[in-house]
Amino acid sequence: MISKLCRKISEKNAPVVVGLDPNLDFIPEFILNKSFEKFGESLEGAADAVWEFNRGIVDATAELIPAVKPQIAMYEQFGLPGLEAYKKTVDYCHEKGLLVIGDVKRGDIGSTSLSYAKAHIGSIRVGSKEFKPFDEDFCTVNPYLGTDGIKPFVDECEASDRGIFVLVKTSNPSSGEFQDRLIEGRPLYEHVAEKVNEWGSLSMDGDYSNVGCVVGATYPEMGAALRKLMPHSYILVPGYGAQGGKAEDLKGFFNPDGLGAIVNSSRGIIAAWKNKEYAKFGAENYADASREAVKAMIDDINSAKGV
């Protein structure tokens, strides 16, 4: 699966992923009102607005980008109707030819991780039939439980040609509280990176492994060090834009050939219409604002990756 992502990134010359993380604050009133008219001020109404909003953004940006990254928490917060909107979004993105990175950050003991792996990147047997419940192409996973919590995901990568991104160094301010602590002279995140290499060797796909990692744009020096430590892992980079990561910080996340990293932006793209810079589009044309913001982001990242 990672080779497919590389190919799409190269085809579109866009090492960029759009984070579909719609809070209601990001959704223009005309969409909210229409959904509330249909379903009332309810979880169903909120979920319908999220779905309509997403569809607009996907329609406007799909031809420019290789992939999207819906953050499942933003859907789970609207309960079952929200998760239905998540699934509709995943399916719609596939129809539009996009790869989907489910940002689910799951992880548990082995037998439980197996169920999560089946749910998101694999398939499950019911009687004589097989189903792919959420059917993302990639998902993010949390390494705190160690190898037996990750291995079922890696096995599913091999069995179903999918991929994962393991949290190594996250973009948030307090990520260092545990991740940066020194163990035998090296930070915990480097020990996790070492394991990512080990897990990654079990599911290679071309130059890269189906086991990628997450390293926040907000920690550029660590990103550059981790790029070298995990030569076969693609880095999914959150934290660009709204969280403070800048393009010039990102050079070290890429390999000399310009591959090896894919940068996410969520708010910066999907809420672009609320940004002074794109205000001229107006709420009605929020998707056009997102399209412009994607174009600007692609230029920004490409100029920085230094190829």
Added chain:
Amino acid sequence: MISKLCRKISEKNAPVVVGLDPNLDFIPEFILNKSFEKFGESLEGAADAVWEFNRGIVDATAELIPAVKPQIAMYEQFGLPGLEAYKKTVDYCHEKGLLVIGDVKRGDIGSTSLSYAKAHIGSIRVGSKEFKPFDEDFCTVNPYLGTDGIKPFVDECEASDRGIFVLVKTSNPSSGEFQDRLIEGRPLYEHVAEKVNEWGSLSMDGDYSNVGCVVGATYPEMGAALRKLMPHSYILVPGYGAQGGKAEDLKGFFNPDGLGAIVNSSRGIIAAWKNKEYAKFGAENYADASREAVKAMIDDINSAKGV
């Protein structure tokens, strides 16, 4: 909320929680067949079987126990219909007077954790209305992202009188890979425990904090040490029974007054009918087998806690 759990544990003299983690393998054929007749061999069929199976077990055991712990992965693996069965199970357990610990192990950067917290133990605003999407009483959370990933859950504990259990030392074989690594002479899990104390001080409820922790029964010495390190945190103890943890190992998890820990068993209870010891009940009476297994577990744990 933790005071409510303490009260229920004392009333029933049962520091025990039943893990509602139904794999299809655990469900008697007569239930599966009935559900497949109604919904076909489909995700809907599987979810219906899970729900019917759960209902039987809850009906047979509710008067004996204070709480249940559904593992959401076992529902998520059946997609949207599975999550619908999860929600029905949560609601049904509440009707039966049980507290519900949602074993969801969520955790993300701050703004995203806030959405998870609202989804599971809080409420979300849609227009002028408020909804409680999943409405568990407690949920489990993963600490890898540090304070800003946990704080939104703690805030929701305070705002909505709910609780969380933070993963400290998990029950699985490879939990030591990162959790046991020494940082300034002490294992990572002790550093997490220190933070649990800090987070816990922000939401006290009687003698204990609404911020509890997870420590596996499979690591009894660490359990005893962690009991002392986190005097105000209830310990949710997985790993008893099928995973290998024995009652005599659990004494150290309890405080001298017999409080301070609640022990989970999943397979050992819900799949008791498949166990030689309870085979006499037969598949039709699987719920009675679970009831007997719960009684035996309560006696076993109470004899071990040494009060």
